[in-house]
Amino acid sequence: MLNLDRLRTLHAVARHGSVGAAADSLHVTTSAVSQQIAKLERETGQQLLAKYGRGVRLTDAGRLLADHAARILSQVELAQAELEAHRGQAVGELRLGAFPTAARGLFPAALATLRRAHPQLRVRLTEMEPDESVRSVVRGDIDLAVVLDWYNRPLPLPDGLAKAPLLDDPADVAMPADHALAHRRSVDLEDFADDEWISWPQGEFCHDWLMFTLRSKGIEPRIAHMAEEHHTQLAFIAAGLGLAVAPRLGRGPVPDGVSVVPVRHTMRRHVYAIWRADADRRPSIRAAVSALGAAGKDVEGS
Missing domain, CATH: 3.40.190.10 (Periplasmic binding protein-like II)
Incomplete structure (x- = not known):
């Protein structure tokens, strides 16, 4: 049976284009990535990566399995969201990202609200710029990000993301x-x-x-x-x-x-929250958006 963590590693290599970048996105060493790929190759009996100049490229078999891995990981995310929705409680860990002034201006109040209302929810915030936040949400490194558009220049967003306005x-x-x-x-x-x-x-x-x-x-x-x-x-x-x-x-x-x-x-x-559409039913996502929206209204009213 294919190992989910190893599929996640292959997916990261396919998405980022190198072992080093995949390691950075997964917060592990390059050696750990190489070991996971080697084990996956033994499991499948096929070569998945080949040397290409100073880097690597996916073989035909690697591209085929990486495509399946993307769909499998999306289904796992959807299953987790539906299980959380079935339970009906915001629990577990929620990873957030926000640009610095949003982290300072919105999150103290929003995080305090989440702690009071959902004591079993563990929230982790990382400051990051909007472009990096979008990439992190798409990769699954974080669950939700607060990003921005300027009035005359929107931030490019890929397909597959949901969004909710927070404040102007x-x-x-x-x-x-x-x-x-x-x-x-x-x-x-x-x-x-x-x-x-x-x-x-x-x-x-x-x-x-x-x-x-x-x-x-x-x-x-x-x-x-x-x-x-x-x-x-x-x-x-x-x-x-x-x-x-x-x-x-x-x-x-x-x-x-x-x-x-x-x-x-x-x-x-225009400040707004984004998250992966396949996580839309997660109570923790909805709770975070609600808390951030309330904090945004307080800021606009002050």
């Missing part, structure tokens, strides 16, 4: 308090054509959004610094080193020396 998060322009526009009631992005910006790191969804949005306004972005955390960006702004887009979710108190001014044509992030 306005974003302001944060600038040094002595900036010429710091005391305006509202601004346009075009007002800052000659300013230097502090951005998220290159390759992140929000960095790409900022480049796209400024260029759509006829502004060629002048990026002075890049910082992952909004609090770091605000510290740079307080030191007079540039300005940034500052969403309100999870922002907290603005440091001295920084002014935040609304944009006349409001910029918003």
